[in-house]
Amino acid sequence: MSENTDLTVPATSEPPEIVPAPASLVPHLHEVAILLDIDGTLLDLAPTPREVWVPPGLAETLNLLLQRTSGALALVSGRSLNDIDLIFAPEVYPAVGGHGAEMRLAGGSEADAVKAPPLDKELKRRLAAIARLSPGILLEDKGYSLALHYRLAPQAEKVIYEEVSRIRAELPGAPIEVLPGKCVCEIKHAGFTKASGVRELMRHAPFAGRRPFFIGDDVTDETVFAIMPDFAGLSFSVGRRALGVDGHFDAPDDVRAFLAQLAGSGTNSIASR
Numbered sequence: 001m002s003e004n005t006d007l008t009v010p011a012t013s014e015p016p017e018i019v020p021a022p023a024s025l026v027p028h029l030h031e032v033a034i035l036l037d038i039d040g041t042l043l044d045l046a047p048t049p050r051e052v053w054v055p056p057g058l059a060e061t062l063n064l065l066l067q068r069t070s071g072a073l074a075l076v077s078g079r080s081l082n083d084i085d086l087i088f089a090p091e092v093y094p095a096v097g098g099h100g101a102e103m104r105l106a107g108g109s110e111a112d113a114v115k116a117p118p119l120d121k122e123l124k125r126r127l128a129a130i131a132r133l134s135p136g137i138l139l140e141d142k143g144y145s146l147a148l149h150y151r152l153a154p155q156a157e158k159v160i161y162e163e164v165s166r167i168r169a170e171l172p173g174a175p176i177e178v179l180p181g182k183c184v185c186e187i188k189h190a191g192f193t194k195a196s197g198v199r200e201l202m203r204h205a206p207f208a209g210r211r212p213f214f215i216g217d218d219v220t221d222e223t224v225f226a227i228m229p230d231f232a233g234l235s236f237s238v239g240r241r242a243l244g245v246d247g248h249f250d251a252p253d254d255v256r257a258f259l260a261q262l263a264g265s266g267t268n269s270i271a272s273r
């Protein structure tokens with residue numbers, strides 16, 4: 001990609017090999033909103049959800065970017081806000097959690113919106129029984145959704161999806177949907193996605209009126225890639241070259257280095273280095 005100080009870099013079907021240096025990407029931090037997926041983007045993937053690790057320096061980078069964007073940085077995750085806070089403790093960041101089920105506009109405040117009621121108890125009980133079909137299947141209960149993780153039991157993928165389909169077929173009118181992720185099958189209420197969460201976030205200060213750039217790695221992040229043009233924003237995929245994105249990172253390590261460079265630009269304007 002050539003040097004470009006305009007955020008509206010045209011989307012191409014072939015994402016560029018490298019992400020432009022921050023200075024050529026973002027003209028002014030006070031004009032942008034930085035939206036970041038967590039697992040597989042900010043953090044390296046781990047064998048189980050509890051084993052993720054926040055590397056040294058990342059919180060400092062995020063705090064600097066928060067400061068320099070006047071608070072317009074948010075984590076956009078499939079994890080619940082509660083889980084996000086435990087991972088990044090003692091830091092508390094603005095966030096869209098639970099694939100759009102929850103939203104918090106400012107760190108340190110309560111959730112500003114919770115879109116989803118708890119998943120029906122009996123349904124959860126039936127879905128949870130799937131874990132008994134193979135050792136290594138892990139359950140993650142987010143209240144409004146239930147995730148069945150099979151990273152430690154990859155052979156169980158087929159049976160998990162078959163069983164989930166069977167249970168769903170018995171509940172034809174239930175307002176639920178199945179969300180596939182990385183070695184995870186999540187059953188959640190229909191009607192909200194990461195994209196709906198980001199749209200809601202972008203309606204409020206300090207995000208409203210800014211140009212977002214979003215970095216994400218998973219299938220669930222594609223809903224956000226798709227809406228970035230609506231905000232004259234940019235999207236970047238991690239680990240794979242997603243179609244329609246403006247750039248690509250090989251691994252979370254590269255995302256962290258990019259953000260550290262952005263945070264360390266030393267001025268509020270990073271148009272020139």
Ligand SMILES: O=P(O)(O)OC[C@H]1O[C@H](O[C@H]2O[C@H](CO)[C@@H](O)[C@H](O)[C@H]2O)[C@H](O)[C@@H](O)[C@@H]1O
Nearest residue numbers: 038039045046047048049077078151182183184
């Ligand atoms: O939207 P994200 O922030 O990327 O969250 C997506 C899911 O992340 C977690 O699961 C994934 O990461 C785990 C730790 O690396 C890994 O063990 C698992 O296989 C991945 O699916 C989290 O547990 C889920 O709730 C999130 O939806």
